[in-house]
Amino acid sequence: MSILALWLTLLFVLVTMLLSLWQKLRLEKDILIAAMRTAVQLLAIGYILQFIFDQEHMLFIILILVVMITVAAWNAASRGKELRGLFWRVLSTIALTQGFTISFMLLLGVIEPTAQYIIPISGMITGNAMVVSGLLINQMKRSIYHAIPEIELLLSLGASNRQAVHNVLKNAVKSSMIPTIDAMRTVGLVQLPGMMTGMIIAGASPVEAVRYQILIMFSFSSSAALTSILLGMFIYPMWFTKEGQVQRIKVE
Amino acid sequence: MIVLQNVHKTFPGEKQPLFENLNASLHEGSFTGLIGPSGSGKSTLLRIINRLEGIDRGNISFRGQNIREYPVQTLRRQIGFVFQQAIMLAGTVRDNLLLGPRLHKQSVTEEICVQALQDVDLDPGLLDHDASELSGGQQQRLSLLRTLLLKPKVLLLDEPTSALDEHSKRTVEQYVRRLNREQKLTVLWITHDLEQLKRIMDDYWFLANGQLVEQGSVEQLFTEPKQRLTREFVGQEGTH
Numbered sequence: 001m002s003i004l005a006l007w008l009t010l011l012f013v014l015v016t017m018l019l020s021l022w023q024k025l026r027l028e029k030d031i032l033i034a035a036m037r038t039a040v041q042l043l044a045i046g047y048i049l050q051f052i053f054d055q056e057h058m059l060f061i062i063l064i065l066v067v068m069i070t071v072a073a074w075n076a077a078s079r080g081k082e083l084r085g086l087f088w089r090v091l092s093t094i095a096l097t098q099g100f101t102i103s104f105m106l107l108l109g110v111i112e113p114t115a116q117y118i119i120p121i122s123g124m125i126t127g128n129a130m131v132v133s134g135l136l137i138n139q140m141k142r143s144i145y146h147a148i149p150e151i152e153l154l155l156s157l158g159a160s161n162r163q164a165v166h167n168v169l170k171n172a173v174k175s176s177m178i179p180t181i182d183a184m185r186t187v188g189l190v191q192l193p194g195m196m197t198g199m200i201i202a203g204a205s206p207v208e209a210v211r212y213q214i215l216i217m218f219s220f221s222s223s224a225a226l227t228s229i230l231l232g233m234f235i236y237p238m239w240f241t242k243e244g245q246v247q248r249i250k251v252e
Numbered sequence: 253m254i255v256l257q258n259v260h261k262t263f264p265g266e267k268q269p270l271f272e273n274l275n276a277s278l279h280e281g282s283f284t285g286l287i288g289p290s291g292s293g294k295s296t297l298l299r300i301i302n303r304l305e306g307i308d309r310g311n312i313s314f315r316g317q318n319i320r321e322y323p324v325q326t327l328r329r330q331i332g333f334v335f336q337q338a339i340m341l342a343g344t345v346r347d348n349l350l351l352g353p354r355l356h357k358q359s360v361t362e363e364i365c366v367q368a369l370q371d372v373d374l375d376p377g378l379l380d381h382d383a384s385e386l387s388g389g390q391q392q393r394l395s396l397l398r399t400l401l402l403k404p405k406v407l408l409l410d411e412p413t414s415a416l417d418e419h420s421k422r423t424v425e426q427y428v429r430r431l432n433r434e435q436k437l438t439v440l441w442i443t444h445d446l447e448q449l450k451r452i453m454d455d456y457w458f459l460a461n462g463q464l465v466e467q468g469s470v471e472q473l474f475t476e477p478k479q480r481l482t483r484e485f486v487g488q489e490g491t492h
Binding site: 149150152153154155156157158159160163167241243244245246 | 302303304305306320324325326328329332333335337339341351352355356398399402
């Protein structure tokens, strides 16, 4: 894509701002800032990736993964500001999921141990884990708040905290995985995923692009399951006091 | 059996304490009615004894030992709690009845299930019915059985008969009274019904203004209440 063509894409931003003005949505400033952030963040990561690919040093790969995971955890943890210490639990979960998934791929020889493969695939897995984490946190906040009578009933019968939230946790894990499962069901029919489209536009054969997309979709399913189950186990104790009482954490 | 000493409790965000220097005692095998005006903290007091709610200061002991020294799950199995609102989990009557034993991996025979239902005038044929289809009164009786199946030493009841018709109310009263007499089950029962208090209970606790204003025998409550607040309460409630 030429530089001129890239500049011309700004017209899309302009259209969005005009629509906002016309409909009095007052989103012009937000749209402009978001568009600037998109351009700056992507250009920056483009140059950073170019540098890392050129260096091909494991330290740089690890560094960029740490940044990705930290930002993802920060973003997902913002869904539960009332829960102290949530960030560290989300961070550990995403890091473990990421570590497991990438190690598994490398061990099976599905991807090559180079920056060109590890970074983009890790980015997608981290992004998916972030979305799943945010959904799980939201769902748990809402479900636990509404299920307090049921949880207290179980506690009064001598249930452990884990037994008392078992049903709530199970449903929250299921809910947080639904978007990933839905995406697997409809991929190729409703939408062509970004990575696959990108590869095709960049000149890769569609079959080659599809193979990588299948790899990504399958790894998404396991990483979504792993993220939601691990995070659920890490965070449910946050709703209980040391005395084994339920904390009423209000839902906005 | 249970002794409360200088119990203080203030809910977060509240200026006024709910309980201030609350003292009370419940002896083994007693059948006590917990009475007091609405909002006096009767339900919270039961929740505190069951450790569903914490306290700010003071001491509560069960069989001579601070309740905080017990593993909380052990304590809650020994001090059963029946909530005012009967909560049914998804599943059959049997699933709900066996909730406690299943949590603790205990098996219960069919005979015990059938007998339990018969004890509170519930048809054993309901065992495999959906619990959500039971009437409010049936659910309340099931919720009582569910707690009793764990064989607690103390039973805390938060107005368990408020939603029941007269016949079911009497059945539950007689059943709990029988357990109290035959098995020395210690009972603390919140009630607004002074006739019920007179009918089945031996002792009373009168809670008001963050204090246990008075405790004693039910007979004494009606013949010679010591405190003005108690006299007023009995007078008002008695006319209802």
